[in-house]
Amino acid sequence: MAVAVTDYAGHEIAGAILYNVDGSVLIGQKASAASLSVVPASDIPDPTYIGDIKFGEALPAGSAIVGKVGIDQTTPGTTNGVQVNAALPAGDNNIGNIDVASIAAGNNNIGDVDVASIAGGTNVIGKVRMVTANGDEATHDTADAVKVCNPDGTNIGGTGGTAMTDDAAFTPGSSSITPMGAMADETSPDSVDEGDIGTPRMTLNRVLRVAPTLFAGNGNAPAAGYLDTPQSLFGDALLTSAVRTATTNSSTMYNHNHRGAIFQLNIDSAAGGGETLTMKVQVKIGNGAFITIFQSAALTGANRYNYVVCPDWGAAANEITAVGNYSLPRTWQIEMTHSAGGNWTYDLQFSYVD
8 A cells, every 4th residue: 555645735745754653664755766665474385495496406306397407517427417317209309429439348238229220321320340259359450250141140151261361270170261162074174254253174083184374275275376385294184984885086185396195095894796996096187187197906805005106116115015106296186996886994094205
């Protein structure tokens, strides 16, 4: 309630003081902005509260929103530690950049990461640190190895490891390497196309065939432009041991600067019944045909026969069955002529001579 004090003319008197009947001041009207005194109410239960917030204590539990909060950065890691106990809500919210490498070593788990759920595109996961089962980091400068498996956990391409350190000791029965295979083909080796990969060729007793120079065709004919070097003097098998019932030719052979050759025919079983087997040394002439320059006698029984085709060799002696005093030309072959269709089992070996 406001009380105005005026004079007899109705003018308001400034600075008037009203007194109660007991002489106490009722209202002090002064020329001041703070001229009203208010007595605190006595029915407020706790003056430290403003609404639901009490000063000097922790925020009460509830769903109230605090709003923006400033974090004390005085002592990083201590005064700015904020603990969130609730799970992140589902949605498209981004956590931001996470430094996985900063996780302390131990059994800490990031959680289950569904890599397959990453959308297709050019998104980059980032650097991934790979650790072996014993806890060592797999790097290029350690002996650690990372095993690549099929989706079901089985090995790719066989069992065992496929890598070893250079110049490392090999232990039979325990060390693992990638094996190399070769194909045994004594009669008609297959050729490959330019740019293809191929399997090396070996003999029937697992000896790898290696040519000293680059050759064309079946590995015996020198390709045009390559150095024409002598073949090995140790010889080879012209025909491996097998049952044959008809006339058979060897592969076409190429003599690299040798005068002649020695041939050994091993007949394990003859056809009998008056059938014969004849070995013929044939040379190739200009029109592509082969003509015979030497032939053995018509053989009828199982035995070992040794023949020589070489100029100035002389007469047959010792274990030499027969001699043909002819030079062995560049391109030649052997023809084994059967007189009929009986079964003959034999093999034919040879070696060059100079």
